[in-house]
Amino acid sequence: MFENKRILVTGGAGFLGSKVIDALIAQGISRSDIIVPRSADYDLRHMENCHKVVKDVDIVIHLAARVGGIGFNQEHPAELFYDNASMGIHMMEASRLAGVSKFVAVGTVCAYPKFTQVPFREEDLWNGYPEETNAPYGLAKKMLLVQAQAYRQQYGFNAIFLLPVNLYGPGDNFDPESSHVIPALIKKFVDAKQMHAPVVEVWGSGSASREFLYVDDAARGIALATARYDGIEPVNLGAGSEISIRDLVEIIKTHVGYEGEVVYDTTKPDGQPRRCLDTSRARMFFGFNAEMSFEEGLKTTIGWYVNNPISF
Ligand SMILES: NC(=O)C1=CN([C@@H]2O[C@H](COP(=O)(O)OP(=O)(O)OC[C@H]3O[C@@H](n4cnc5c(N)ncnc54)[C@H](OP(=O)(O)O)[C@@H]3O)[C@@H](O)[C@H]2O)C=CC1
Numbered sequence: 287m288f289e290n291k292r293i294l295v296t297g298g299a300g301f302l303g304s305k306v307i308d309a310l311i312a313q314g315i316s317r318s319d320i321i322v323p324r325s326a327d328y329d330l331r332h333m334e335n336c337h338k339v340v341k342d343v344d345i346v347i348h349l350a351a352r353v354g355g356i357g358f359n360q361e362h363p364a365e366l367f368y369d370n371a372s373m374g375i376h377m378m379e380a381s382r383l384a385g386v387s388k389f390v391a392v393g394t395v396c397a398y399p400k401f402t403q404v405p406f407r408e409e410d411l412w413n414g415y416p417e418e419t420n421a422p423y424g425l426a427k428k429m430l431l432v433q434a435q436a437y438r439q440q441y442g443f444n445a446i447f448l449l450p451v452n453l454y455g456p457g458d459n460f461d462p463e464s465s466h467v468i469p470a471l472i473k474k475f476v477d478a479k480q481m482h483a484p485v486v487e488v489w490g491s492g493s494a495s496r497e498f499l500y501v502d503d504a505a506r507g508i509a510l511a512t513a514r515y516d517g518i519e520p521v522n523l524g525a526g527s528e529i530s531i532r533d534l535v536e537i538i539k540t541h542v543g544y545e546g547e548v549v550y551d552t553t554k555p556d557g558q559p560r561r562c563l564d565t566s567r568a569r570m571f572f573g574f575n576a577e578m579s580f581e582e583g584l585k586t587t588i589g590w591y592v593n594n595p596i597s598f
């Protein structure tokens with residue numbers, strides 16, 4: 287599949303992107319055949335930059351995105367919509383015009399309806415509007431599915447669409463202003479332990495549930511889909527296990543060794559009530575199964591953060 291192919295990975299310097307580079311290299315791709323454009327040089331919201339980065343490229347894995355946790359989504363819905371919709375639409379059109387042979391679009395679990403049968407099946411994607419806090423972001427990314435299917439129908443363009451669930455792992459974004467729940471809680475508990483703080487505040491009621499996929503697993507799934515999957519149907523990338531935020535809090539608190547009190551700030555949103563993906567298509571279409579256990583993945587991530595303290 288990949289012999290002598292030049293692969294463009296937009297967002298390839300990010301949390302997931304850098305692991306996708308590792309996964310491609312593990313599949314035998316030479317690093318010299320992988321191109322990673324940086325936003326400082328090529329702002330992909332602008333079509334002219336998309337035309338520039340797709341020149342002489344065979345495969346595009348489009349990961350570049352404006353991403354953040356529930357708080358960031360609440361504060362920046364317009365930017366999250368515009369940046370992600372414009373980057374995606376322009377990148378796919380520029381790739382088509384440049385004769386790219388395969389386009390891998392990466393969506394998000396946020397595209398699912400707020401209330402849908404659990405586990406989430408790809409055929410239920412259009413059964414309702416997404417949960418309000420992350421709908422602008424989720425729908426902007428979901429438009430790439432519409433574009434991919436329309437381009438395949440009209441132009442025979444080979445674009446696939448993947449739906450990763452919440453990711454976590456070493457190298458995640460730990461900035462309290464924009465982080466997701468796992469890095470946010472790790473930072474809160476590690477800092478509180480070091481500062482002997484008596485209380486840690488957690489957002490929401492704790493009654494929401496989420497599913498978490500370790501970043502290396504997600505990267506391997508994307509590399510497998512890039513090599514093996516050429517279908518029109520969207521495919522979930524998940525671990526297939528659901529955990530409540532309350533249970534997640536207790537696990538991280540215990541692993542960090544924090545012995546103070548936890549309080550829940552219910553003025554903060556829970557977001558989507560439940561999240562758990564059906565992972566059968568990825569297994570069937572390209573042999574993907576998550577491998578990292580949640581317990582091990584959390585311990586590794588906590589250890590990474592403790593050894594790489596980041597100040598904000
Ligand atoms: N993290 C998660 O839990 C999930 C992530 N995803 C998807 O995975 C992908 C990667 O997410 P993640 O690694 O977490 O995000 P990061 O924020 O770590 O990386 C995003 C990357 O996008 C690039 N980028 C952002 N804006 C622009 C722009 N205007 N022009 C060019 N490049 C830009 C940045 O490049 P640079 O470094 O050069 O500035 C950055 O490296 C995204 O598509 C996201 O929607 C899907 C589900 C869950």
Ligand SMILES: C[C@H]1O[C@H](OP(=O)(O)OP(=O)(O)OC[C@H]2O[C@@H](n3cnc4c(=O)[nH]c(N)nc43)[C@H](O)[C@@H]2O)[C@@H](O)[C@@H](O)C1=O
Pocket residue numbers: 353354355356357359394395396420423451452453465466467468470471487488489490491494496531554555556557558
């Ligand atoms: C990954 C996917 O899904 C993301 O949505 P999300 O899962 O709702 O994002 P989240 O990880 O920030 O929150 C998960 C849950 O956790 C609770 N929670 C508790 N305490 C903290 C806390 O301290 N910080 C955060 N961020 N959440 C907290 C929080 O109240 C919520 O109930 C999108 O942003 C979008 O990026 C997307 O693509």
